[in-house]
Amino acid sequence: MARSVTIKDVAALAGVSLGTVSNYLNGTRTVSPDTRARIERAIEVTRFVPNRAVRALRGNRTHTVGLLVPDAGNPFFTEIARGVEDAARGRGDVLVYCDTAGDAERQSLYIRRLAEMRVGGLVISATAAMPPDLGDLEAVGTPIVVVGGEGMSLNTSRVTLDQRLGGQLAMRHLLDLGHQEVLFAGGPGGELVMQARYQGALDALDERGADRSTLHRLDAAGRSVRERSELADEMMAMRPRPTAVLCGNDLIAIAIVNALIRSGRSVPGDLAIVGYDDITDAQLAVVPLTTVRQPAYRIGASAAELLFERADDQASPHREIAFAPELVVRDSTGA
């Protein structure tokens, strides 16, 4: 892994002290025109500090950790937040979080704004394309940990979840139960995440020698409760009608369960349903959900661990903590 450019490289190349570079960057003391020119040349050559926004965040960190999530209304992310927050509180830090709505542009803006606020570190739950300058942010003192984002090329510490295995476990379970027409109902945001799970489901079909065309896909799911709820009608109207559905998250699964029960249908009789995440609501739904568990709280705690490792020693190597998903079987598939 390439070492990030640091302030030391700039100082060495400019032939000035660290303190002088720091004064230049923070504007805490004026430096002579000659020194300024040498520092600016060194910055250009080393590609250190690419823009004013990034430069602005040198200096004292605040006792805060920033967390970016694609959907603050999903208990899966609330639980990750709790894991990060409890760890942060142990150090006297507080957690502030932002909802990117899974939008790459908004994500970039929020990263920049949090950096300007001099957060002590950033945990980014990756579902959209990541900005390319994360390494630059780290170089000027904002440690970053990415949660998820398998398949992305990132030069940060990260917590990975094996989405593809998750899709595979869920599909295997449905094949074991004899389902032959299955619908994959992808969730909002996170194209990469949903694509990985879909691939996993195809893997399961392949390993059984089953026909890939029996797995249908519907990615219309928005993130509002109403949009999720309307999926149920769509599914009932499909021909061939699926007998089971793999949902992008538990909230989608619960909305479909509720809509079917309200309209007098039965789960899993009319439709077997598999969720994803295993939020607490999954177990306490009107029909308890079969789902793929991702241990949200521990994921958050692990992200905090990696973050503080880097915050305390910027020279520590990037690390990865990997979690494996786990199938939890309950009533909604009638196993």
Next chain:
Amino acid sequence: MARSVTIKDVAALAGVSLGTVSNYLNGTRTVSPDTRARIERAIEVTRFVPNRAVRALRGNRTHTVGLLVPDAGNPFFTEIARGVEDAARGRGDVLVYCDTAGDAERQSLYIRRLAEMRVGGLVISATAAMPPDLGDLEAVGTPIVVVGGEGMSLNTSRVTLDQRLGGQLAMRHLLDLGHQEVLFAGGPGGELVMQARYQGALDALDERGADRSTLHRLDAAGRSVRERSELADEMMAMRPRPTAVLCGNDLIAIAIVNALIRSGRSVPGDLAIVGYDDITDAQLAVVPLTTVRQPAYRIGASAAELLFERADDQASPHREIAFAPELVVRDSTGA
């Protein structure tokens, strides 16, 4: 309403320029010992800038709005956040939010940390005791809007929701339906909020000349889904058994509905249920909820409006925007 002390008052009293006071506060330039002494005396006399934390936040604001909520996992607050955020985005600001878990101490800490981060303003959804120095924060340039907190004495702009009327509307509805043993199941955090609604329910009994002792109260409700769900069993075991329950929020109501239906009971047959808030999930629950609507998105948007009014002109007077709750009747009370 008393005008807040500003930096101008300090400058006037000390007989120095605004810039000098600013230099003193920000440490951007040293001031002479004599000037320093005069400024410090003026600060003491005017009670301006009471502590270092507050002093630290003078200076440039970041393009952020901070929001404190008592339960980030409750869609009611997610929706308030959306209202604030959309308004903030219109100005190029982003929203960062913090979960106080309804804890007064954590709330104080978060307010301080966000102020240190130089947020452009703070919206505080009040459910616990408020720190007494909100006025001081405003005086040094962090405008504050409080949502709720009726009955609290606060010197800020605010958005009020008439909780007492909400409790009254809900109880009237149950009395109209002939219920004679009703349980009030208070939610987590916000003692003041729950107390106001409980008072409203008593008002409804009084206006009908009914016996106040027929309204029972249970405040054990924690905020986890599991705790909410366990309430159902507790209710079924009470003697006299209530025939209806007023819930502290829709999440509690939905958990009770689900638990009853899972155990083969009927809603409203075995228990009529009234929620509070009218989150989208209320309408799409397995038994659609009768509930008291609080227009969360508009509440958030109004809070932002008041906040930006103060941010743009610190001399503008504090204002209040009041929302009235509204009863929404659906299946869970079988009206």
